[in-house]
Amino acid sequence: MIKVLPIQSDAPTKKSSSPGRLIVLTGPSGVGKGTLMQELLKRHPELYYSVSVTTRSPRPGEINGENYYFISRTKFEQLLAQGEFLEWAEFAGNYYGTPREAVLNQVHSGKLVVLEIELQGARQIRSEFPKALSIFILPPSMNELESRIRGRAQDSEEAIARRLCRAEEEIQAAEEFDVQIVNDDLENALNAIEAVLFG
Numbered sequence: 001m002i003k004v005l006p007i008q009s010d011a012p013t014k015k016s017s018s019p020g021r022l023i024v025l026t027g028p029s030g031v032g033k034g035t036l037m038q039e040l041l042k043r044h045p046e047l048y049y050s051v052s053v054t055t056r057s058p059r060p061g062e063i064n065g066e067n068y069y070f071i072s073r074t075k076f077e078q079l080l081a082q083g084e085f086l087e088w089a090e091f092a093g094n095y096y097g098t099p100r101e102a103v104l105n106q107v108h109s110g111k112l113v114v115l116e117i118e119l120q121g122a123r124q125i126r127s128e129f130p131k132a133l134s135i136f137i138l139p140p141s142m143n144e145l146e147s148r149i150r151g152r153a154q155d156s157e158e159a160i161a162r163r164l165c166r167a168e169e170e171i172q173a174a175e176e177f178d179v180q181i182v183n184d185d186l187e188n189a190l191n192a193i194e195a196v197l198f199g
């Protein structure tokens with residue numbers, strides 16, 4: 001089940017005259033959001049990538065504080081009760097959330113802040129922060145999506161099935177977002193994102 005925390009309705013851009021802005025990068029698991037994000041950060045180090053909090057176990061090579069802040073469910077629920085998340089969701093059996101304070105501070109200081117998040121969180125940000133720019137990343141096909149998730153070789157069969165099932169649902173929602181980009185050729189997709197962000 002997906003649950004979303006209601007968040008305050010004051011959009012950060014209303015509090016500052018700076019050009020800071022929230023950018024939402026969403027799309028199904030395995031579509032390549034993280035890969036695109038890494039490349040974007042290499043090309044545009046001025047972007048601020050919001051490191052999420054999760055109760056998922058780290059995958060091999062993932063670093064606490066860099067890929068995610070990995071915490072227990074009890075700790076997540078405590079932070080949630082304290083209103084520490086800008087948005088949060090339960091996805092494939094784990095909690096994920098965006099740290100509120102760090103993100104809003106960066107937006108207020110004039111940064112483009114990118115949230116790489118799943119559908120329910122993206123919807124919540126869109127509804128609470130109407131000036132946020134939202135980009136939905138689509139796979140070239142469901143077969144290609146499955147082979148990317150399998151190729152990553154970091155999820156159990158059960159997790160793969162859950163992610164693919166959820167992906168079907170998420171793709172139906174693509175049109176809700178400002179821009180849709182197919183991540184077929186990586187370079188083309190990157191160029192399309194850059195065009196949207198920087199004109």
Ligand SMILES: Nc1ncnc2c1ncn2[C@@H]1O[C@H](COP(=O)(O)OP(=O)(O)OP(=O)(O)O)[C@@H](O)[C@H]1O
Nearest residue numbers: 028029030031032033034035148152183184185186
């Ligand atoms: N354009 C592309 N062509 C081929 N393979 C790609 C492309 N983009 C990403 N991949 C590969 O697909 C796999 C999944 O990518 P990635 O982990 O970035 O997806 P994701 O959307 O961030 O997933 P999640 O939301 O589950 O974190 C990786 O092995 C990555 O190398």
Ligand SMILES: Nc1nc2c(ncn2[C@@H]2O[C@H](COP(=O)(O)O)[C@@H](O)[C@H]2O)c(=O)[nH]1
Nearest residue numbers: 029052088089091096097098116117118121
């Ligand atoms: N709503 C949120 N979704 C998030 C956040 N951080 C990551 N995600 C999304 O979760 C799924 C699964 O991620 P994985 O790393 O376990 O493969 C994926 O779609 C991520 O984009 C968050 O803070 N909030």
